[in-house]
Amino acid sequence: MTFTDRRDQFFISAEELAILDTVRILDVRFTPDQGAQVAEFEREHIPGAVFVDLPSTLAGVQDGTSGRLPLPEVEVLRQALEGWGISDGDGIVVYDDRHGITAARAWWTLTWAGLRGVRVLDGGFSHWKRLGLPVESGTSPTVPRGTATVTPGALRHLDADETQAFPPPGVLVDARGRDQYEGGQGDDGRPTGGHIPGAVNLPTTSNLDDNGLLKPASVLSEQYGALGIDGSAPVATYCGGGIAASHQALVLATLGVDAALFVGSWSAWTADPSRPVATGTKHHTLRG
Structure with a gap:
């Protein structure tokens, strides 16, 4: 692609x-x-x-x-x-x-x-x-009321069941930090963290350069391509609460890739104890 x-x-x-x-x-x-x-x-x-x-x-x-x-x-x-x-x-x-x-x-x-x-x-x-651009203080300004129309559904999103059934040829991207993705063992000996089975990991911060600006498209396309995102299979993304994963969906949109968002993300996944959890690095770079 x-x-x-x-x-x-x-x-x-x-x-x-x-x-x-x-x-x-x-x-x-x-x-x-x-x-x-x-x-x-x-x-x-x-x-x-x-x-x-x-x-x-x-x-x-x-x-x-x-x-x-x-x-x-x-x-x-x-x-x-x-x-x-x-x-x-x-x-x-x-x-x-x-x-x-x-x-x-x-x-x-x-x-x-x-x-x-x-x-x-x-x-x-x-x-x-x-950059030294102007700022102001105070509360929000008084503005004339708007008349925007709300018609939901323009972007794709998944619930937990759809995420669990995400087709194996697809790429499910975990946008959290690597430690959260890998998980581990708490002081009480119980597992902590982890990820949705089959998900690959690419922290959202990987989209940004050292100044917090979006990396060049050539760099972004290379790092997403390394995850197997090439336009041949569906893509979805999640994080802890649906914020960082929105950035992944946004960045993928700049590359012409339509990625679905698991809105509830890890906070919804782990709220249901019946959902499976994987740990470790087996799928760190490529969906299993």
Whole structure:
């Protein structure tokens, strides 16, 4: 397969964003351990940005085996888009302070919901500040209510059953760190971590260079090609809670590869004790 380079369709540079005045900018700073980082937003953010509470608007309510960040309810998302001032046809830029990894979940959810033209700020807020670009403080600005239409289903996603039945010729990519993927043994002698049987491992951070910017398409295509991703078989990706894997799906989209997202990811998989778990490195580089 000849990979394409479509990054301009999905990413925007800080330099380009700095001279645009016709896009809606969403700040989606969030970490699993600290939650939505509204205090950081109010301290400083890109001028004109609106803060987005990712778990309450871009994800739904958890149930027993849904995982940490299930898909949002359509009406909740529609009302949130209205409040952010987004209408059909608007250009949208999403950013975070994790080099685009968290913002990728916003890209995935909004694109799944039928919005077009959503792009992620390459390098995130830290790169924006590194370049000395302007910032402002305070709460989200008051914006006219938007009229965006929500039509879910534009991107493919899997549940746990579909992931377990993922066809063996396909490639299932685990986007977590290698230690989490391999698993081990806790102090109590019980196994910890591990991965979905048959999954290969490529940490999401492998998509980024030392400055937190997206690597060149030639490098990305080589590292994904080494996993057996060549367009001849389906691809799916998962992580811990559905954030890092969204970045894998986003990066694969820049290469012209349509990857399904296991939204619930490891948090949904392990919520069901009947699901099998593999450990070790047997499938580290190539699906078994």
